[in-house]
Amino acid sequence: MKGEKKMRVFVAGAGGAIGRSLVPQLVARGHQVVATTRTREKLDALRARSVEPVVMDGLDAQSVGEAVARAEPDVIVHQMTALAGMTDLKHWEKSFAVTNELRTRGTENLLAAADAVGVRRLVAQGYTGWPNAHEGGPVKTEEDRLDPDPPRAMRSTLDALHRLEEVVAAAPLDGVVLRYGSFYGPGASEELVSLVRGRKLPLVGDGGGVWSWLHLDDAAAATVVAVETHATGVYNVVDDDPAPVSEWLPYLAQVVGAKPPRHLPVWLARLAAGEVVVSVMTGARGSSNAKVKRELGWEPRWGSWRQGFRDGLVDPPAVKIAA
Numbered sequence: 001m002k003g004e005k006k007m008r009v010f011v012a013g014a015g016g017a018i019g020r021s022l023v024p025q026l027v028a029r030g031h032q033v034v035a036t037t038r039t040r041e042k043l044d045a046l047r048a049r050s051v052e053p054v055v056m057d058g059l060d061a062q063s064v065g066e067a068v069a070r071a072e073p074d075v076i077v078h079q080m081t082a083l084a085g086m087t088d089l090k091h092w093e094k095s096f097a098v099t100n101e102l103r104t105r106g107t108e109n110l111l112a113a114a115d116a117v118g119v120r121r122l123v124a125q126g127y128t129g130w131p132n133a134h135e136g137g138p139v140k141t142e143e144d145r146l147d148p149d150p151p152r153a154m155r156s157t158l159d160a161l162h163r164l165e166e167v168v169a170a171a172p173l174d175g176v177v178l179r180y181g182s183f184y185g186p187g188a189s190e191e192l193v194s195l196v197r198g199r200k201l202p203l204v205g206d207g208g209g210v211w212s213w214l215h216l217d218d219a220a221a222a223t224v225v226a227v228e229t230h231a232t233g234v235y236n237v238v239d240d241d242p243a244p245v246s247e248w249l250p251y252l253a254q255v256v257g258a259k260p261p262r263h264l265p266v267w268l269a270r271l272a273a274g275e276v277v278v279s280v281m282t283g284a285r286g287s288s289n290a291k292v293k294r295e296l297g298w299e300p301r302w303g304s305w306r307q308g309f310r311d312g313l314v315d316p317p318a319v320k321i322a323a
Helices: 019-028 040-047 061-071 089-117 152-170 190-197 216-228 245-255 266-273 275-282 290-296 305-311
Strands: 008-012 032-037 052-055 075-078 121-127 174-180 182-184 213-215 233-237
Touching: 008 019, 008 061, 019 032, 019 216, 032 040, 032 061, 040 052, 052 061, 061 089, 075 089, 075 216, 089 121, 089 152, 089 275, 121 152, 121 216, 152 174, 152 233, 152 275, 174 216, 182 216, 182 305, 190 245, 213 216, 213 305, 216 233, 216 290, 233 290, 245 305, 266 275
Parallel strands: 008 032, 008 075, 032 052, 075 121, 121 174, 174 233, 182 213
Antiparallel strands: none
């Protein structure tokens, strides 16, 4: 970071999947990192990454306020979620309940603490993909509207994403929300690979739902760029290759040496797995990364999930990827 400012960066939720890549990248750039986790069991692992580890409950305003006050950071990075691998799509509301609170009450706690200490910048984790309106063309920008009528089980999650973006935009600091695509990579793909190998992730209907993928390393790199710039607003952070389920799911099965995915008609998938599965597998829209590339100068190392699924899916030798 020759000639650039080294900062104290407070990473809330550093023990999650993205923290595995984000924290080392921040340290490599010369920043001092204060990394939070909800569990004491992760303190040693974080300390081994040359950071200051802190136990913090993102839903406890006092815990957040004290942690931020002690850290006195220049920038806060909000990566707090409570998701582990693939979620239970049939019970979506239950799977996302705590994460929704972290995106609403947790965000408000961080912003209140930032205001009290005088922190002038916050970078927050958002999401893009299924929240896009399931209408029109296959790829959406940040200017396109979000889904006005998602499945009932997904409404609270979409409301939480809306709320996060609203409060960050309204806060008296420089705020940016990175709408990450669907994660893959070490720490995010293991359950996905297991489902595909067990033929438990079916191709629903015509598989026309378009997904935008993002390797965890690229998500971390984009976050570092956001930390170091003065950009504000909302950015889609995805790879260059949005694709329908009918393309990426059979390909994923091929590269992990699995049999082709089973096919389920829409009516049967709705009965067996629920409306959420039907929605994301048949109606989702992908996202454009043109704005983040243009305004922040970010480029994904893994430009396509095709290469990423083949060469960057999981840590070897956890799974043998076919050539």
